[in-house]
Structure formats: C-alpha cells, structure tokens
Amino acid sequence: MDFKEAKRNKKIDIWVSIILLISLLLCVNFLISNIKLNLDITKDSRYSLSPETISRLSKIITPVDIVITIPENNELPKIVQKLILDFNLLFTSFENAKSKYPIRIHRINIDTAIPSSELIQRYQITERNQIIIMTPTGAKKVIYKYRDVDGTNVLDSSNIFRSKDSLARESIWESGFYKNWKETNNGILEPSEFRGEQIILNSILDVAARKEKRNTAYFTRGHGEGSPSDINPHNGFSEMRSLIEDKNIKVSSLDLSTTSTIPDDAKLIIITGPKGTFQDKEISLLRDFINLEKGRLLVALDPIEEISMIDRPAFGLRGVFKEWGIRCHDMLIHDPDQNNFDIFTGDYSLKTYAKDQSHKITDKLKEGRFSILSTRMRPVELASNDNINFITQEVLYSSKSSWALSSWTNRKSPPIKNDILDMEGPVPVVATSEYKNNHNEYSSRGKLVVVGSSKIFTNRRLKENSGNRILCKNIFNWMLDETNLLDIKPQKLNLYSLNMNENEFTKLLYSLGIIPLCIAILGAFVSWLRKEL
Amino acid sequence: MVVVGKWCACYLFFLLIVLLAFGYPFILSILFPVQGQNLGFNEKEIWLGNALFISMFGASFTSIGIFASSLTKNQMVAGMLTFTILTLYISCMAYLFGRNFSYDKNDLLDILYLSINSTMNGLNKLEQFAVGLIDIPTVLHQFTITIFCIVLTTIQINRIHR
Numbered sequence: 001m002d003f004k005e006a007k008r009n010k011k012i013d014i015w016v017s018i019i020l021l022i023s024l025l026l027c028v029n030f031l032i033s034n035i036k037l038n039l040d041i042t043k044d045s046r047y048s049l050s051p052e053t054i055s056r057l058s059k060i061i062t063p064v065d066i067v068i069t070i071p072e073n074n075e076l077p078k079i080v081q082k083l084i085l086d087f088n089l090l091f092t093s094f095e096n097a098k099s100k101y102p103i104r105i106h107r108i109n110i111d112t113a114i115p116s117s118e119l120i121q122r123y124q125i126t127e128r129n130q131i132i133i134m135t136p137t138g139a140k141k142v143i144y145k146y147r148d149v150d151g152t153n154v155l156d157s158s159n160i161f162r163s164k165d166s167l168a169r170e171s172i173w174e175s176g177f178y179k180n181w182k183e184t185n186n187g188i189l190e191p192s193e194f195r196g197e198q199i200i201l202n203s204i205l206d207v208a209a210r211k212e213k214r215n216t217a218y219f220t221r222g223h224g225e226g227s228p229s230d231i232n233p234h235n236g237f238s239e240m241r242s243l244i245e246d247k248n249i250k251v252s253s254l255d256l257s258t259t260s261t262i263p264d265d266a267k268l269i270i271i272t273g274p275k276g277t278f279q280d281k282e283i284s285l286l287r288d289f290i291n292l293e294k295g296r297l298l299v300a301l302d303p304i305e306e307i308s309m310i311d312r313p314a315f316g317l318r319g320v321f322k323e324w325g326i327r328c329h330d331m332l333i334h335d336p337d338q339n340n341f342d343i344f345t346g347d348y349s350l351k352t353y354a355k356d357q358s359h360k361i362t363d364k365l366k367e368g369r370f371s372i373l374s375t376r377m378r379p380v381e382l383a384s385n386d387n388i389n390f391i392t393q394e395v396l397y398s399s400k401s402s403w404a405l406s407s408w409t410n411r412k413s414p415p416i417k418n419d420i421l422d423m424e425g426p427v428p429v430v431a432t433s434e435y436k437n438n439h440n441e442y443s444s445r446g447k448l449v450v451v452g453s454s455k456i457f458t459n460r461r462l463k464e465n466s467g468n469r470i471l472c473k474n475i476f477n478w479m480l481d482e483t484n485l486l487d488i489k490p491q492k493l494n495l496y497s498l499n500m501n502e503n504e505f506t507k508l509l510y511s512l513g514i515i516p517l518c519i520a521i522l523g524a525f526v527s528w529l530r531k532e533l
Numbered sequence: 534m535v536v537v538g539k540w541c542a543c544y545l546f547f548l549l550i551v552l553l554a555f556g557y558p559f560i561l562s563i564l565f566p567v568q569g570q571n572l573g574f575n576e577k578e579i580w581l582g583n584a585l586f587i588s589m590f591g592a593s594f595t596s597i598g599i600f601a602s603s604l605t606k607n608q609m610v611a612g613m614l615t616f617t618i619l620t621l622y623i624s625c626m627a628y629l630f631g632r633n634f635s636y637d638k639n640d641l642l643d644i645l646y647l648s649i650n651s652t653m654n655g656l657n658k659l660e661q662f663a664v665g666l667i668d669i670p671t672v673l674h675q676f677t678i679t680i681f682c683i684v685l686t687t688i689q690i691n692r693i694h695r
C-alpha cells in the first residue's frame with residue numbers, strides 16, 4: 001500500500017465515522033422522541049392529570065384525535081392566548097397519559113395546511129378557530145369555538161360598544177373553561193381556576209367511550225313547528241340544531257301522527273312553536289317517552305291568537321304538564337314599561353331570576369347578569385298540585401311591572417289589568433320538572449322543560465345575544481345530565497401582575513444597573529491588573 | 534480531553550452569564566418582595582424550569598461553537614461560522630414552532646423527519662419548562678446534540694493533528 005492510498009483510506013475512515021455518527025444521532029433521537037415522559041416539579045403536581053382522570057381514560061374504546069385549528073399569534077386577544085397556553089399544557093398531559101388507545105394532538109393551520117393531508121381528508125376539517133375532539137369512528141365534539149369578531153364601532157349608535165378583547169373574554173367566560181373570575185388591580189376580570197381537565201375528559205369520554213344507543217334529538221313536525229333545518233337568519237332554528245350537534249347528539253325530525261312508537265335512539269324530543277293541537281295518540285307517545293323511557297322533553301310554546309282554533313289548552317299538552325307539576329296558560333305577558341325592551345332590537349328583555357333558589361340552568365346567567373331576549377310570551381308556572389314525586393322549579397320570570405292577560409285577543413290596547421282574571425307579575429316564563437329519584441339508574445322517568453316562547457331559540461337571538469345562547473346550552477346540559485361534571489378539582493391559576501408607583505419604578509431602574517456596574521468595575525480591575533503585572 | 538476541557542470552560546463561562554441574567558429578577562424580589570411575589574418569583578419550580586431550559590440549550594449551543602472553532606484557525610471566521618450555524622438552528626426551531634407531526638411507522642422518510650423534527654422543536658417546549666414541567670425527551674435531545682458536536686470536534690481535531 002503506498003502513502004497515497006493510505007491517505008485516501010484515512011479520509012474514507014473519517015467520512016465513514018461521521019456518517020455513522022450522524023446515523024447514530026438520528027436513531028437515538030428517534031428513540032427519544034418516542035419517550036413520553038414529563039416531570040412535574042410544581043408543588044402540588046399542578047400540571048399532572050388526576051388519578052381519576054387516568055383511571056377514566058381506560059374506558060375509551062378508540063383512539064382520540066384532538067384537533068386545534070386556532071392559529072397561534074400575538075394578535076389574538078390576551079385571554080384567548082391564555083386559554084391556548086393552558087390547553088397546550090393540559091393536552092401534553094393527555095398526550096402522555098397511559099391509556100389503552102392513544103390521544104393525539106394535532107395543531108393545524110387551515111390556511112396553510114395541505115388539503116390532501118391524511119388528517120384533513122379523514123375528518124373533513126374545514127373550519128378554523130376550533131378545538132375539536134374526534135375519533136376515527138366518526139364521533140366529533142367541538143369543545144371550543146373562537147369567534148374572531150371585531151369589536152363594534154364606537155361611532156355606531158345602533159350597537160352597544162364592545163371591544164374585541166371584551167367579546168373574547170365573554171365567549172371564554174361563557175365556555176365555562178375558567179371559574180372564579182377575580183378583578184385584578186387594573187380592573188380587568190381574570191380567571192383563577194381552570195376546569196379544562198374536567199371538560200376535556202368529559203368530552204373524550206363522550207366521543208370515545210362506549211356509547212348508549214340513544215343519541216338523537218328529534219324535533220316534532222306536523223303542527224307548524226319550527227324546523228331545525230330552517231336557516232332563516234331571523235326565525236330559523238338551525239343555530240339551535242348546531243348547539244345540539246356540538247354535544248355529539250344527532251338531530252332529526254319526527255312526525256308523531258304517523259308513527260306508532262318513538263324511535264329507540266331518541267334521547268330528547270323538542271317541540272318549538274307549534275300552531276296546531278297535538279292529538280291524543282301523539283300525546284300518549286310523548287307521555288310514555290318521558291314517563292317510561294327516561295326521555296327528555298323540551299317544549300317551547302308561543303301565545304296563539306286564534307284561540308277558537310284551539311280546542312284544548314296548551315296545544316293539548318296541558319295534561320302532560322300537569323302530571324309533571326307544570327301549568328302553561330293560554331295567556332299573553334304584557335309589560336307597559338318600555339325600559340324592559342331592548343333599545344336596539346325592540347325585543348322584550350327577561351332578566352328576573354329566582355332569588356332564593358339556584359338552578360343549573362340559570363346560575364351562570366344570574367352570576368353574569370345576562371338578559372334573555374324574546375317577543376311575545378305566555379306564562380309557564382308551577383301547578384299547585386300535591387305531587388311530591390317531582391322536583392319542579394320556575395327559573396325565569398318577566399319583570400315585576402308586567403302581568404299576564406287572559407283572553408288577550410279580546411282586550412283593548414293598552415289593556416287594563418283585570419285583578420281577578422289576569423296574572424300578577426313577575427310572571428314565570430320557564431319551568432323545569434324532574435322526577436325526584438331521577439339519578440337512580442332504575443328510574444324510567446325523564447325530564448321536562450317548558451318555555452313560554454319559542455322565539456328565545458331563533459337564529460338571530462341565539463347568534464346575537466349571549467344570554468339566549470347560554471340559556472339554550474344550559475337547558476341542554478341540564479336535560480342531558482352534563483351539569484354533573486366529574487369530581488376533579490379545577491387547576492389553580494396564578495395571576496401575575498406588576499404594580500409600582502413612580503418612585504418605586506425609578507428605584508428599580510437604578511437597582512437594575514447594579515449588575516452592569518459590577519461587570520464594568522471587574523473589567524476595569526482586570527485591565528489594570530494586566531497592565532501592572 | 535482537550536475538547537471536553539475547552540467545552541467545559543466555555544460552558545462555565547456561559548453559565549456565569551446566565552447567572553448574572555438571573556440576578557435581575559433576584560434583585561427585584563429582594564428590593565420589592567411584594568412585586569416579586571406578584572410576578573411569581575417565589576415559585577422555585579419556575580426558576581428551576583427556566584434555568585434548566587437555558588442551561589440545556591446553552592450546552593448544545595456552546596458545543597456547536599466548539600465544533601465551529603475546530604474547523605478553522607481564524608477566530609473571526611470561527612465566530613461567524615458559529616453564529617451562522619446557530620442562526621440556522623434557531624430558524625429551524627422557529628419554523629417548527631407550533632407544528633406537530635404525525636408519522637407513518639412504515640415510512641423511512643417519515644421516521645427520519647420525525648427524528649429531526651423532534652430534535653429541533655425545542656421552542657415548543659419552552660412554555661412547559663417555564664411553568665415547571667420538565668419534558669425529559671427535550672433534555673435528552675439537547676444532551677445528544679451536545680455529545681454529537683463534541684465527538685465531531687474530536688474527530689476533526691484528530692484529523693488535523695494526524
């Protein structure tokens with residue numbers, strides 16, 4: 001072997017060792033990337049999942065994909081950025097959790113993502129600003145939807161001024177991810193507890209755990225009711241439909257007159273603003289559904305003008321209501337006080353809640369002082385029967401200045417109060433009833449909610465008024481038993497703030513100069529030493 | 534040994550600078566204890582998480598610097614080379630920030646991309662370290678990069694001195 005060849009061999013040796021080293025690095029890194037281990041060094045293991053969550057995750061029967069399509073950037077309102085950060089920390093824990101099937105987190109920017117990518121194709125993801133939990137079996141639940149709306153124009157007199165940040169804050173408050181909002185020194189409400197773990201676990205179990213067969217909400221038809229497929233921006237009910245679908249419940253319609261039984265998959269039946277009377281057979285089906293099949297019934301009835309056309313009160317449903325301790329009158333709520341009407345839309349504003357009683361449907365509305373907008377309404381009160389088997393409650397009222405008019409089509413305008421026949425305000429508008437032993441799994445009784453106006457749930461009011469949206473969501477949560485979240489402690493959040501007066505700030509500025517000053521002195525000393533020695 | 538010694542000296546100097554940087558919040562919490570507490574300076578896990586993140590990345594950055602300096606005898610060129618490599622490295626991390634990658638176990642290219650991606654996505658983990666949640670794979674990735682650069686430097690030094 002000559003020297004030339006030896007030199008070449010040495011070169012080859014070096015390149016071979018470099019290539020081997022790079023391969024080794026890639027292999028080791030690949031192995032490391034498969035390790036899913038986080039060390040939570042916080043005092044109370046704040047960012048680790050609770051043992052209950054871990055044990056419940058073993059119930060899932062399919063892999064779970066959590067898809068986040070909210071693009072992270074600094075232009076998002078601060079509160080949304082905070083929510084995303086809290087989610088990121090939580091999702092890491094869920095991703096690393098030991099469960100039978102993997103929980104995968106995907107962050108997708110809809111604007112730049114490749115439409116043909118496997119994930120987008122599989123789940124048909126098209127909407128941005130959402131956090132969705134999905135499974136390969138097709139189950140899906142939207143857990144958060146950020147509506148990127150600009151604040152209203154200050155100069156627009158037809159709207160109340162709301163900044164973008166304030167709208168975002170309200171939407172997050174409404175989502176329920178945070179609780180115990182506290183006012184900070186600068187007057188802004190900041191949350192102090194994060195309920196993400198509970199909500200996400202519930203949602204994961206909803207879509208990925210073994211499911212009950214009954215997962216459909218049926219809107220009745222055949223009596224002139226509102227349709228869930230009506231997308232009319234004012235009077236349609238498609239927004240109500242999407243609120244139900246967000247809960248992973250299918251929506252369909254049902255003609256009770258042509259069916260002999262309620263479908264097996266029916267969990268909830270909704271009657272929105274009928275104009276015709278229900279027949280005995282239909283009423284019997286509804287009665288069996290809530291009494292024997294643990295069904296949930298939501299009835300929203302409007303006052304009707306053609307009294308002569310109606311041969312039975314409350315469209316024939318009075319009997320069912322009475323059995324459940326509720327009474328719905330064919331009356332009209334009248335309020336002479338113009339202050340109770342919304343100045344922009346002319347809608348009647350309901351903001352009176354039961355003072356001493358709390359109810360899962362209205363607690364949040366009461367806390368946030370939300371009002372519910374509607375048009376004409378009828379009273380829905382508790383029947384004074386002695387049926388102690390039901391827990392009945394009136395949850396929302398018209399104002400004190402209002403009253404309910406009997407035989408209102410024949411009354412003069414403005415009407416004069418008839419102390420004998422009319423009903424004194426505040427008049428109840430929404431009432432609920434449930435069987436006392438409802439939480440017993442052997443109980444076959446369901447739940448009933450009666451609302452004195454279907455207009456509360458129309459597209460325009462659900463889109464434009466937070467109060468209506470929260471009321472609608474809470475009614476469904478209560479009916480579908482989603483209010484009893486698992487007993488997992490919410491995560492405490494730290495509120496960081498810096499408050500200083502001018503003197504303190506000046507003192508801080510000078511004190512921050514200590515370090516550079518020390519370095520400069522040290523430098524000068526070393527320089528002097530080098531010159532001297 | 535020479536290479537390791539040089540890296541250790543370099544790393545110690547880096548840690549000294551980091552220590553001085555940590556002096557600012559320390560001064561604030563000494564002079565203004567209430568404000569310090571409001572900013573969370575009393576939470577040890579935050580100090581520990583941040584210190585670990587900086588020192589970990591400092592280790593890999595200094596090892597890259599040592600490798601760059603072994604490629605040339607000129608200090609200026611070595612410095613510029615270090616900054617170029619580090620800028621590229623940080624750019625890759627910034628590009629991968631907020632992205633995640635699902636891979637096909639049967640696709641070799643996917644596996645290769647995953648190993649590069651997971652090494653480069655350190656910035657994604659910053660928010661975890663900042664609150665006291667230590668991501669072990671990130672620590673290991675930085676450790677392997679440090680070792681890789683030191684070994685690469687040793688090979689280069691051996692090549693020059695043969």
